[in-house]
Amino acid sequence: MTKANSAPPDRPPLRAVRGEILYFTDDPAVAGAGAQAHFPDGLLLIRNGLVDAVGPSAELLPQLPAGVAVDDHRGKLILPGFIDTHVHYAQLDVIASPGEQLLSWLQKYTFPAEARFANQEYAEAEADVFCDELLRNGTTTALAFATVHPGSADALFAAARRRRMRMITGKVLMDRHCPDNLCDLGGTGETETRALIERWHGRDRLGYAVTPRFPATSSAAQMEAAGRLFAEYPGLFLQSHLAENREEVAWIARMHPGVRSYLDVFARFGQLGPRSVLAHCIWIDDEDRARMAEAGAAISFCPTSNLFLGSGLFDLARARAHGVRVGMGTDVGAGTSLSMLQTLGEAYKVLQLQGQKLGAEEAFYLATLGGARSLYLDACIGSLAPGREADFVVLDPAATPLIARRMAQCATLAERLFVFMTLGDDRAIHATYILGEAVWRR
Template sequence: MRAIRGEILHFLDDPADRGVEALEYFADGLLIIRDGRVAEAGPAEELLAKLPAGTPVDDRRGKLILPGFIDTHIHFAQADIIASHGEQLLEWLGKYTYPAERRFADPGHAAAVADFFCDELLRNGTTTAMAFPTVHAASVDALFAAAAERRMRLITGKVLMDRNCPDFLRDTAARGYAESHALIEKWHGRDRLLYAVTPRFAATSTPEQMALAGRLFVEHPGVYLQSHVAENRREVAWVAELYPEARSYLDVYDRFGHVGPRSVFAHCLWLDDADRARMATAGAAMSFCPTSNLFLGSGLFDLDRAHAAGVRVGIGSDVGAGTSFSMLQTLNEAYKVLQLNGQSLSAERAFYLATLGGARSLYLDDRIGSFAPGREADFVVLDPAATPLLARRNATCHTLAERLFVLMMLGDDRAVAETWVMGEPAWRRP
């Protein structure tokens, strides 16, 4: 058993639904951890008196302790092409993404990038991620191995592409199915690792491969499915040409059994209300990726319509079209995207989306995303005085909401003092 003392905040529900009742806050709090899980969280004065003699207490007063951030869409193989200039989606894939992913045929390269990637997540306070690797089985092995070494919770799976992509990345439907099946048997449910069936997007998979992806999703209860949908208008038109029988882009996936609980679709910009209703009814989730949507000029996410339809929503950095591993910076851009769309994102709701909201979108809120008893003790310690500007601006704040907003607008990786995984320090700022 150990405990950590500081300013503690976590969420019980979506602030859009329950307002201030959706959060639990302790100005001077204590988080008690037993065997890597949350035993209790509450006022320090009350809980310190209950601690067994000799229990170590890490004093972080002056710092804000939140559940670890959850990134619901990111590409580990694109870390080396982040901040590549000047294209929209389809051109960007051909010019930057596919050449970079070619290198992951080399297991040594895959392992080196996986180590960097996991360390960078932890440095930014992200303790759970749903990530795209490449078509190479070695890329999946490398990422799972790196996450397991760090005891992180991670979801990934071999990318499936058997058309409309370079020959050096093109798979076959049969080989994609067979390798995915073997990887599921090897990794799914091991440590804190979970597998996702991963068709890149409908345009790069034949109907045969889409059908086999749906078969994998059904054959292995508990696995996930991740893909992209309706990110870019030209992409939407292209998919409509390839699948003329489908009502919409989302309907392509639905026809192959991809839309259901534990399926997560990135972007979801150019959907209609029928698509949103279908996602809500099926229990599928959207990953809101603001930095990449702005960077590639793709469009503006409609959070209000998603919420009104009852769709699960998490936040995705979408590195490398996304421009930062930092969830604070990603929330910064989410606020701006919604401003442009005539909507307002409160700081409380933003941090909910990055923690419990992400956990709910992944059906993992019984394990991560909050400090409810029994949850895995993943958390981030934020320093509200990490930079001179943060310190000066926070000195003028009068409410928790204002301080959270300042953190998400002015904060970045420098504001992350520590990241803890399963009740143990995993990264600490020097």
């Protein structure tokens, strides 16, 4: 007979985490105050890596079986783990390299940095640093570019798997307008991509993204191959760049004179659909936005890199008006921080320059459930509702003296969230949890 207040022997043990809990059930810009679940003194019950229950501590604590330890974060804010929908793991070491715009940035910094990943030991060491930096910044899921080298994707998949992270990545496809040592020759890009898909896609919490850098660096044959692979494997992702920089847009127009817009290049090669995530999308029009929404494709909003490279200002209001899925991207190394808090703060400024407002609740939605919806993973991540994977971050409202001082003046949750995204950075991350287990603590 099972003893009272103990779990049946065939059920995994419970874990409990206490603190102020917040997650989103919908887009606050659409659903308003009803889009969030907030428990000022809440309890998360976690079983086998999934949220078993969530609610007020006063209701759930008396139901805890005897002997269940409670990880106590009272006074701190628990949110779903951040989701980075566009980042280059191979560019971590060129972050904060000055003085260039997009196309010259690629030549001066990106390509030399990525060439180093021909060395497998180097790739593996960089993948470990990158994953640890994500966790230190509260990011638990990322859609990341590797390099043209298959081993660079192997290294990142393996590093994420050791940490039980959700990671989506893929080797970059390039067969023209790039250095010889970064060029797929003789159809090797498709062959190597197919082998990586077979090896990693759907393994544990890993997903594969077909990764043409952008149409300028992939021939028509390679773009066709990318679209063919994207259609062939269920649940596959596709990631690329779209309309980041005016010079880039003009270059694509010269290379594809018969298309209406840059977006049409992706569409004609079968690369536009659910789980297509196109970064930047600054220099597009309403017809492009409507087509993206209809296709189910998503935009990754990358404010720090757009400002750093002088690329332009992303129009969130127009994307929202057309119903396009939008997530946040740090876009390191042109992006200036892996911190989603800093990225949200810069997003606020980008929109201010256009007379648009980014409320704090909407910002944190974009970094959590909005990112999950962009990836079609909202049944798994981006929320702390029962049944979701228990990836979450604990934010410290006393992380710095100035944050603590400013928090003391806040009367509402929205004000406190705004302080986190304006003054916060990696120092505000008190702990990061993967599948209910703390993997990083300050």
